Amino acid sequence: MIDKACIFNIQKFSIHDGPGIRTVVFFKGCPLRCFWCSNPESQAGTPEQMWDSHKKAQSLVGEYKTMDDIITEVMKDQPFYEESGGGVTLSGGEVLFQAEFATELLRRLKEKGIHTASETTGFAKEAVFKRYIEQVDLLYFDVKHHDEQKHKEGTGVSLKPILNNLQYALHTHPNLVVRVPVIPRFNDGDENAEAFARLFNRLDVGRVELLPFHQFGEKKYTFLDRDYAMKDIPQLHTEELDYFKTIFEEHAISCYVH
Ligand code: SF4
Secondary structure, three states: OOOEEEEEEEEEEEOOOOOOOEEEEEEOOOOOOOOOOOOHHHOOOOOEEEEEOOOOEEEEEOEEEEHHHHHHHHHOOHHHHHHHOOEEEEEOOOHHHHHHHHHHHHHHHHHOOOEEEEEEOOOOOHHHHHHHHHOOOEEEEEOOOOOHHHHHHHHOOOOHHHHHHHHHHHHHOOOEEEEEEEOOOOOOOHHHHHHHHHHHHHHOOOEEEEEEOOOOOHHHHHHOOOOOOOOOOOOOOHHHHHHHHHHHHHOOOEEEEO
């Protein structure tokens, strides 16, 4: 058993990452390289230097934490979880990049009666993915494109293992939320919405959540001394995704914007 995981943030009192009040544990490391990524500091699997604008100095992003460190930290807010119907959400990066540790963390939280949620790209070996989702109460699964080639160009990895894992989750997981981050010049527009709808009809996905592109990550690219591909591209607003909703609804897929 791996005894430590590289974590880049533990965020308390989150109300956007699952039901109730939650603590979100952000795992560092991601096998994808989405050109619009709003958490570029999460991509590398080890701690790295980043400019800290508050301290006006370089600081280290990411820290190795033991299972006990994390559990002790998240259990401090147990009364809030109980009162609000909340719990703990694992996020990233891609949490399956450190799947063995994350799976055991979910198991230990379940033992303590804590509700768990997880965000994932689903990019992992099938056996690893199956073991992981058995332990999580609520699973957010992001699908970034409907087309293999475009998916590779935009994220650096194949869509095939993601769709295989999605199919498995659709058949086995009782609380699955399928999400599409809508990214200008990548997967937006009527044609893409139509193609997503056809894919979701084929897979029998009845409900989809849309995540409109935002610019929250822009400054981090400067702090990491990296180029940002989405510079000057305006963020999307909820009402701009009405055409997505209309097209999905024509295909009997209910759809809402996060
Ligand atoms: S999957 Fe998420 S964390 Fe990984 S590169 Fe894409 S947007 Fe960033």
